[in-house]
Ligand code: 5AD
């Protein structure tokens with residue numbers, strides 16, 4: 001769940017990791033007490049968890065610092081969705097091998113913590129805190145234990161029904177506030193570690209969500225992004241029993257909120273009421289991230305996705321019937337065990353049929369504690385890379401054509417970036433497309449502006465501010 005409309009190329013490029021490439025050097029300087037440094041890997045849920053962790057620490061009088069050197073407490077919020085992501089933390093931890101000294105407290109949070117548990121202490125004995133993503137409600141207690149001088153503390157429960165609530169969350173983006181409405185996942189996709197690392201589904205009560213949205217609106221946020229691994233599987237645990245679609249409408253009705261986004265939706269739980277909410281309420285963004293994973297019904301069955309290609313395409317047809325034009329994006333996995341050339345063709349033809357506005361495409365990566373881990377028919381890595389390249393090339397053409405059809409049209413953009421070149425700005429449309437544009441105006445950050453599209457690339461649009 002990262003930025004949309006980019007075709008993710010990292011699994012192709014094998015991007016070098018600058019920190020480990022250079023070899024991180026940790027000096028012997030003694031950091032101030034109560035300082036922390038945090039690095040986050042992975043999805044938006046993780047990014048938002050880190051915002052809450054920062055809130056917990058700031059609330060306890062800690063100060064955030066920008067370098068590992070200056071920090072007493074060094075935290076890594078980790079991702080284990082694919083092997084490459086999981087390995088990153090071990091390369092980070094390796095840098096502390098040669099004496100971080102007793103000065104630093106190293107902690108591993110997130111999905112690798114949940115997955116590897118005590119193994120982390122064994123592999124990296126200098127780590128003092130291991131806390132999995134399903135146990136964050138215990139984090140304040142764990143930090144107290146560390147402060148009291150405990151050498152090693154650990155939180156790894158997944159049977160907790162508590163969600164991660166904090167009095168204060170330090171939000172990184174000044175315009176868009178993330179808000180988790182459902183944690184964990186009750187699906188059982190055969191390739192995925194999430195049900196294991198994040199535990200079962202737990203939804204927050206609608207009233208508590210709406211209180212937080214009102215607080216965010218008062219604090220000046222105009223865009224809310226509701227988060228969940230399967231956000232549309234939301235089940236209000238309170239007697240109010242608000243449906244997900246009703247919640248979208250209620251969030252959009254909070255004064256000051258101009259945009260409501262939500263990610264990630266599971267096709268199985270995606271109903272007409274969500275499309276009707278988008279159609280009826282302009283504040284609900286016209287974008288749905290609806291991962292298909294594969295275009296082959298046979299592979300979908302092996303993946304335990306609980307829908308066929310045809311059922312998925314019916315959901316797409318339902319979205320296309322809306323009065324508003326709704327952007328659709330997806331995740332695709334190539335090289336799942338047993339995937340044939342024909343299955344891959346099915347995925348390519350599905351891209352044609354759906355006409356996505358963006359995809360994230362990944363090479364299948366076997367994960368521990370998943371049903372697919374030991375499935376026969378493993379696809380060699382070079383072949384997976386070749387299939388990934390085919391999917392990305394195919395989708396790039398589709399995106400280019402779709403974006404080119406928008407030249408001449410005008411969209412509202414929330415301005416969230418300023419280029420070093422004077423008069424150049426960047427924003428996002430309601431559909432989540434990136435719009436780079438020129439304007440004679442200054443200080444546009446955080447404003448909603450009308451932009452006319454003059455040019456299109458596969459990943460973004462270029463235009464001019466209409467004043
Ligand atoms: N290998 C490759 N990609 C995966 N994803 C989840 N698990 C794996 C895996 N084992 C992808 C899916 C999911 C996205 C967040 O990551 O496409 O939607």
Ligand code: SF4
Nearest residue numbers: 185187189192194229
């Ligand atoms: Fe993983 Fe499937 Fe749950 Fe998504 S729905 S988090 S892919 S198990």
